[in-house]
Amino acid sequence: MRVLDEYEALEFFACHNIPVVPTVLATDLTAALKAASEVGYPVVLKLSSPELTHKSESGAVTLGISSDAELEAAWNALQDKATGMGLEGPRLRGMLVQKMIQRGAEFIIGGTRDASFGPTIMFGMGGVYTELFRDVAFRLAPVDRKEAERMVAETRASRLIEGFRGPALAGSALLDVLVAVSNLMHTVPELLELDINPFLLDSRGGIAADALITLAE
Amino acid sequence: MGGTCNIDAFFKPSGCAVIGASTNPLKAGHQILRNIKEAGFTGFIAPVSPSGDSVLGVPGFTSLANIPEEIELAVMAAPAATTPSVVADIDARMSTKKDIRALIVAAAGFGEVGTTEGKEYQRQLVACCARHHIRMLGPNCVGSVDVHAKLDTTFIADIAHVPGGISLVSQSGAVGAWMLMDWRSTAGGGVGFSKFLSVGNMADLEIIEALEYLGNDATTRVVGLYIEGSPQARKLVETAGQITRKKPVLVLKVGRTEEGAAAAASHTGSMAGKDEVYSAAFRQHGILRMHSIDELSDSLRAFDSFPLPAGPATFVLTQAGGPGIFCVDEMAARGTFTTPLVSGETRGRLCEILPPFASVCSPEGHADITAAATAAQHIDALEVLLRDPAVESVMFITTATLFLDLTNLAERMLETVGRLAGEGINKPVFPVILSGRWVKESRRILEEGGIPTFDTPNRAVAALSAMITYGAYRRRLEDAT
Numbered sequence: 001m002r003v004l005d006e007y008e009a010l011e012f013f014a015c016h017n018i019p020v021v022p023t024v025l026a027t028d029l030t031a032a033l034k035a036a037s038e039v040g041y042p043v044v045l046k047l048s049s050p051e052l053t054h055k056s057e058s059g060a061v062t063l064g065i066s067s068d069a070e071l072e073a074a075w076n077a078l079q080d081k082a083t084g085m086g087l088e089g090p091r092l093r094g095m096l097v098q099k100m101i102q103r104g105a106e107f108i109i110g111g112t113r114d115a116s117f118g119p120t121i122m123f124g125m126g127g128v129y130t131e132l133f134r135d136v137a138f139r140l141a142p143v144d145r146k147e148a149e150r151m152v153a154e155t156r157a158s159r160l161i162e163g164f165r166g167p168a169l170a171g172s173a174l175l176d177v178l179v180a181v182s183n184l185m186h187t188v189p190e191l192l193e194l195d196i197n198p199f200l201l202d203s204r205g206g207i208a209a210d211a212l213i214t215l216a217e
Numbered sequence: 218m219g220g221t222c223n224i225d226a227f228f229k230p231s232g233c234a235v236i237g238a239s240t241n242p243l244k245a246g247h248q249i250l251r252n253i254k255e256a257g258f259t260g261f262i263a264p265v266s267p268s269g270d271s272v273l274g275v276p277g278f279t280s281l282a283n284i285p286e287e288i289e290l291a292v293m294a295a296p297a298a299t300t301p302s303v304v305a306d307i308d309a310r311m312s313t314k315k316d317i318r319a320l321i322v323a324a325a326g327f328g329e330v331g332t333t334e335g336k337e338y339q340r341q342l343v344a345c346c347a348r349h350h351i352r353m354l355g356p357n358c359v360g361s362v363d364v365h366a367k368l369d370t371t372f373i374a375d376i377a378h379v380p381g382g383i384s385l386v387s388q389s390g391a392v393g394a395w396m397l398m399d400w401r402s403t404a405g406g407g408v409g410f411s412k413f414l415s416v417g418n419m420a421d422l423e424i425i426e427a428l429e430y431l432g433n434d435a436t437t438r439v440v441g442l443y444i445e446g447s448p449q450a451r452k453l454v455e456t457a458g459q460i461t462r463k464k465p466v467l468v469l470k471v472g473r474t475e476e477g478a479a480a481a482a483s484h485t486g487s488m489a490g491k492d493e494v495y496s497a498a499f500r501q502h503g504i505l506r507m508h509s510i511d512e513l514s515d516s517l518r519a520f521d522s523f524p525l526p527a528g529p530a531t532f533v534l535t536q537a538g539g540p541g542i543f544c545v546d547e548m549a550a551r552g553t554f555t556t557p558l559v560s561g562e563t564r565g566r567l568c569e570i571l572p573p574f575a576s577v578c579s580p581e582g583h584a585d586i587t588a589a590a591t592a593a594q595h596i597d598a599l600e601v602l603l604r605d606p607a608v609e610s611v612m613f614i615t616t617a618t619l620f621l622d623l624t625n626l627a628e629r630m631l632e633t634v635g636r637l638a639g640e641g642i643n644k645p646v647f648p649v650i651l652s653g654r655w656v657k658e659s660r661r662i663l664e665e666g667g668i669p670t671f672d673t674p675n676r677a678v679a680a681l682s683a684m685i686t687y688g689a690y691r692r693r694l695e696d697a698t
Contacts, residue, residue: 114450114491114494115448116447116448116449116450116451117454117494118451120494120498136493137497138493138494138496138497139498139501140451140454140498140501143501146697151497
């Protein structure tokens with residue numbers, strides 16, 4: 001079993017036509033500054049290590065960086081953090097510079113391979129409280145758009161998509177991703193588990209902002 | 218394993234032998250013979266025991282090999298420890314007659330106990346059956362029933378062999394027995410059914426193949442399944458999902474497992490509880506998940522007896538305020554029902570028919586006809602509602618008052634529902650007649666006339682909700698093609 005962290009997982013999804021947040025891996029500060037000017041401030045800086053799967057819990061993320069000076073300060077602070085956690089050499093890939101997306105509601109799109117059911121997918125309310133609220137629905141993969149639509153409709157989160165105290169969200173973009181993820185789970189037997197959390201959705205479209213994949217070896 | 222066609226031998230054998238037949242009424246080997254006789258089996262019956270005694274007047278034999286007539290089905294009621302001699306007897310018979318096609322192993326003490334001997338006995342039976350192309354049910358099962366073929370090989374006491382369209386497969390013999398014995402105690406004295414299979418240890422015939430068989434069985438109109446889990450869960454739901462395209466499949470799935478959740482690396486892995494995936498997979502394939510024996514039993518009866526409702530619009534016709542409100546609450550909580558908006562003409566007719574204090578369509582989809590309503594007023598109102606195109610089903614609730622002629626009410630309901638069906642108006646009417654011994658006679662009349670009755674509004678609501686959900690699934694499939 002091998003875990004693909006955020007950087008590798010987002011690359012994988014981008015290769016399969018699933019929209020992902022603009023992400024650059026930087027191995028030094030100069031590269032990070034260049035990346036920030038490319039994706040545009042504000043940005044997010046994250047430690048990138050195959051050993052870090054729940055970054056926000058370990059404090060390995062700095063949000064809302066809006067200038068070169070802030071980026072440099074954040075870089076140095078995270079570098080110290082990594083050293084403190086013993087993440088050095090091959091255990092630290094570098095840092096991810098990501099466009100900070102400040103829009104949309106947070107959902108989770110997931111997949112698991114069950115011993116008796118085979119590939120399944122999940123959709124629900126995303127973000128850090130996903131496990132607390134458990135507002136999720138499951139399906140056996142693969143699903144077509146109609147089945148994906150019925151799956152989404154089983155969650156309370158679907159009311160956000162219809163427009164809860166705000167405009168309706170781009171449900172069609174969400175269904176595209178659910179169908180694509182279900183097809184990946186169905187056709188790639190090495191995929192054991194995957195998470196896109198959060199998947200950010202607003203009225204214009206959706207984007208994967210963080211991801212994790214577990215592969216069979 | 219043979220093809221599914223060989224499963225027929227469990228239900229329609231030319232002759233049937235009971236190994237371990239006993240004259241002691243407390244033994245399974247006695248009750249099985251009693252059931253075979255009581256169900257009216259017309260083929261040859263052979264009790265087999267070391268003494269060769271007659272049982273219940275049926276002449277006995279000392280071995281299978283000695284039976285001159287054709288035996289397609291053998292039922293092993295003898296203890297597990299006799300397995301080597303039973304296997305030798307089957308071998309001896311099959312070396313000359315080659316007629317046994319199915320073996321039911323009722324005895325326990327095989328693979329399920331986990332002992333070396335138990336596993337070895339099971340292995341010997343499996344090997345023997347494979348050698349002779351015999352299909353095996355069990356071990357550790359309560360047997361099988363085919364009411365239409367008049368064969369009952371179970372050792373369950375007191376089964377009512379009433380022909381019907383329900384077929385039931387149970388992973389637990391006790392749950393199967395529970396349901397079949399409960400059906401005897403219904404108001405009508407029995408629930409019509411077709412086939413029952415207790416699969417036990419599933420050493421050969423397992424649930425998925427049994428489901429496939431019932432899916433293709435012409436006398437099975439609705440399939441009930443009790444399972445604790447399956448290592449081939451996807452194949453199970455996909456097989457059931459093929460059946461739901463033509464007939465309903467109702468599943469009572471028990472046992473929740475959360476193992477593995479803690480070890481999962483992803484959020485998804487930690488939340489994909491097995492039970493939730495079962496629920497989702499069932500829904501995806503139009504399989505109806507039941508949550509209690511009552512719900513399973515009531516819904517099976519409803520599917521077998523009532524026409525499928527055209528849609529979710531359900532009118533609540535109640536003679537009493539409280540039970541009616543209780544019913545409306547239950548319906549609202551399900552989220553499957555809608556309120557029919559009846560025509561002005563229907564409303565006017567109801568006001569004409571009903572007592573002056575009746576509350577008609579206030580709120581919509583509901584009429585409280587009051588305790589002053591006579592049997593005729595109940596049924597005339599029911600007819601007016603059934604004739605309104607907006608009404609797709611009726612929940613009919615009445616309570617026993619001293620002056621209400623319930624027998625007359627039941628007879629009128631049968632007459633009216635039957636007459637309207639003759640005119641092409643086929644809509645389910647779910648009678649809830651409250652309550653207890655006082656109303657038993659009216660419920661008996663309805664049930665003997667083919668209309669199941671319900672103990673409580675919530676039980677009727679659960680069964681109708683299952684029918685509405687399944688009707689919507691079938692319409693969705695039709696729209697997709």
